[in-house]
Each structure stands twice: as C-alpha cells, then as structure tokens.
Amino acid sequence: MQGTVIKNTGSWYVVRLDDGQLFQCKVKGNFRLKGIRSTNPVAVGDNVRIVPTEANAGQVGMITEILDRRNYIIRRASNLSKQSHILAANVDICLLVVTVNYPATSTTFIDRFLASAEAYRVPVVLVFNKVDLYNEAELALVSELEALYAKIGYRSIRTSATTGEGIDELKEIITGQISLLAGNSGVGKSSLVNAVSPETAARIGEISRIHNKGMHTTTYSEMFELMPGSYLVDTPGVKGFGTYDMEIEEIADYFLEIFECSKGCRFGNCTHIHEPGCAVLAAVESGDIALSRYSSYLSMIEEKKEGKYRA
Numbered sequence: 537m538q539g540t541v542i543k544n545t546g547s548w549y550v551v552r553l554d555d556g557q558l559f560q561c562k563v564k565g566n567f568r569l570k571g572i573r574s575t576n577p578v579a580v581g582d583n584v585r586i587v588p589t590e591a592n593a594g595q596v597g598m599i600t601e602i603l604d605r606r607n608y609i610i611r612r613a614s615n616l617s618k619q620s621h622i623l624a625a626n627v628d629i630c631l632l633v634v635t636v637n638y639p640a641t642s643t644t645f646i647d648r649f650l651a652s653a654e655a656y657r658v659p660v661v662l663v664f665n666k667v668d669l670y671n672e673a674e675l676a677l678v679s680e681l682e683a684l685y686a687k688i689g690y691r692s693i694r695t696s697a698t699t700g701e702g703i704d705e706l707k708e709i710i711t712g713q714i715s716l717l718a719g720n721s722g723v724g725k726s727s728l729v730n731a732v733s734p735e736t737a738a739r740i741g742e743i744s745r746i747h748n749k750g751m752h753t754t755t756y757s758e759m760f761e762l763m764p765g766s767y768l769v770d771t772p773g774v775k776g777f778g779t780y781d782m783e784i785e786e787i788a789d790y791f792l793e794i795f796e797c798s799k800g801c802r803f804g805n806c807t808h809i810h811e812p813g814c815a816v817l818a819a820v821e822s823g824d825i826a827l828s829r830y831s832s833y834l835s836m837i838e839e840k841k842e843g844k845y846r847a
C-alpha cells in the first residue's frame with residue numbers, strides 16, 4: 537500500500553493512503569538515506585510504502601520504503617550537531633509572506649529565503665500581505681518589489697487577510713498542492729490560513745497551544761488539509777528556513793539573475809566582488825541587477841566567511 541506521511545510525532549507517523557484511510561505507522565529497521573545523516577528518516581510529505589501489521593486492530597502499519605523525493609527541506613538538528621532534521625519533503629510551493637510595513641520585511645530576509653528555496657528546489661510565490669494598511673508610498677514600494685522580483689522570475693500576489701483581497705488568488709495557487717507558509721513573525725501567516733480555512737486555523741491553533749506546554753516541539757510536524765487535496769505543512773522551525781548549508785562558491789548559483797549574468801564574467805571562478813571583467817559588477821553598476829540583491833549576496837558571503845573563521 538502507498539500513501540503520504542501527513543504527521544510525524546517523533547515516535548510514530550500518520551500515513552494517509554490515496555483512498556483517504558489513515559494508518560499509524562512505525563518505521564521498519566533503520567533507513568539510511570544517501571548522504572543525509574538525519575534525526576528523522578521519514579518526513580512529512582514523504583510518499584511511502586507501508587504494510588499493515590495488525591489485521592483487526594485498525595489501521596496500524598510499518599513503513600517499508602520511502603519513494604524518491606522531489607525535494608526536501610532540511611536544517612541542522614542543532615548548531616553543534618552533524619545530524620540534520622528533515623522538516624518536510626515534496627513541497628510544491630512555498631508562500632513567503634512579506635509586509636512592507638507593520639512590520640517591514642527586509643530585502644535581505646527575502647533574498648536569503650529565496651536563495652535557500654532555490655537550493656532546496658522549491659518554487660516560491662511572494663505574498664504581499666496587509667495591503668489594506670498601506671499608504672501610497674508603501675504601495676509604491678510593493679510595486680517596486682513586485683517588479684524587481686518579477687524580473688528575476690518570481691511571482692507575487694497581494695493579499696489582505698482582513699478584507700479578503702487576494703485570498704481567491706491565494707487559494708488558486710495552493711489548490712492541489714503541498715504548500716508551506718513562511719515569513720517573519722507578525723506578517724499575517726496565521727491570519728491568511730484563517731482566511732483560507734477557518735477550521736484548519738483552529739486546529740493549528742489548538743495544536744500549537746499543546747506544544748507551547750512543552751511537548752515534542754523539535755520533532756513534531758504535521759500537514760493540514762486546507763481544502764480537499766491541498767495541504768499546508770506546519771512544523772516548528774520551517775517558517776524562517778534560511779539555514780540551508782551552502783558553500784561560499786554556491787551562493788551565486790542561488791541568486792538566479794547573478795548566476796545568469798556570471799556567464800559573462802572573464803574568470804570562471806569569479807566571486808563578483810573585486811575581479812576585473814566581472815559582468816555581475818557591471819550589471820549592478822548599470823542597474824540591471826538590483827543593488828538590494830547584490831547586497832544580500834554579499835551579506836551571505838560575509839556571514840559564511842565569518843562562520844569559517846570561527847570554526
């Protein structure tokens with residue numbers, strides 16, 4: 537039998553079969569995934585094969601196989617640990633909720649997030665929320681950012697969880713998908729879930745209340761059905777997810793327009809910081825690459841270097 541893992545409590549998994557039946561499962565033996573030392577071999581979103589273990593005791597089974605993952609989001613289990621924790625697998629779309637005010641989301645935050653999402657190979661849609669609150673200048677900033685990111689290839693929508701603006705478009709985007717909602721605290725993630733599905737919002741609220749009492753906070757994750765066939769991954773730690781462990785040389789690859797432009801650099805190993813004949817520096821100069829993007833790129837390189845010196 538085959539299904540999707542929709543919940544991981546740390547000690548067992550809930551697998552939803554394609555016909556809707558739910559099975560409580562353990563993992564058979566010890567999975568070792570290629571190249572990943574993970575605290576959890578199976579993650580929410582995984583497609584798995586199971587065998588039932590108790591004929592009449594209801595839906596209990598054993599996960600025997602994980603099918604190939606389209607992608608997965610992983611973070612280190614802790615700063616000191618070599619082990620990783622897989623937050624979710626097979627995520628179709630990531631909605632990055634952004635507000636230009638109340639509170640303001642920085643372009644550095646957006647760009648780091650986008651770079652990580654590229655590394656994970658998860659498509660992102662930018663969701664500019666709280667548009668009901670913005671004055672003309674703030675709306676102009678939204679337009680500017682929409683244009684900036686559209687040029688790179690990222691889609692944006694405008695929403696208001698309060699007035700309902702853009703919620704239909706949001707629903708359209710997540711229909712039939714496994715999606716993940718990210719963004720700084722206070723930008724309106726919970727409010728958007730509530731606007732899409734009040735029942736789901738209530739369930740998530742209930743579960744996080746239980747967790748705040750100190751249960752399973754690091755290992756627990758769950759996928760909620762927002763609408764039939766549409767799932768939202770909710771797991772501690774996933775909202776910022778900008779901790780993809782990339783090498784310094786890789787960072788440019790995940791800034792799509794920098795990567796594209798770098799093909800014109802004189803040197804193949806150009807870091808786009810000081811080299812002569814750097815096409816990226818020329819593009820920043822001419823305004824073809826946004827200065828905010830280039831700054832974000834530099835800040836990620838700097839941070840990585842500092843980390844290296846410390847280690």
Ligand code: GDP
Nearest residue numbers: 665666669696697698721722723724725726727
């Ligand atoms: P989260 O931390 O990202 O989950 O943010 P919340 O959903 O808790 O929202 C934070 C605050 O912003 C709450 O007081 C919400 O009522 C408010 N809020 C969320 N979305 C909107 C919106 O679109 N318009 C307005 N005016 N307020 C919003």
Ligand code: ZN
Nearest residue numbers: 801806808814
């Ligand atoms: Zn260069």
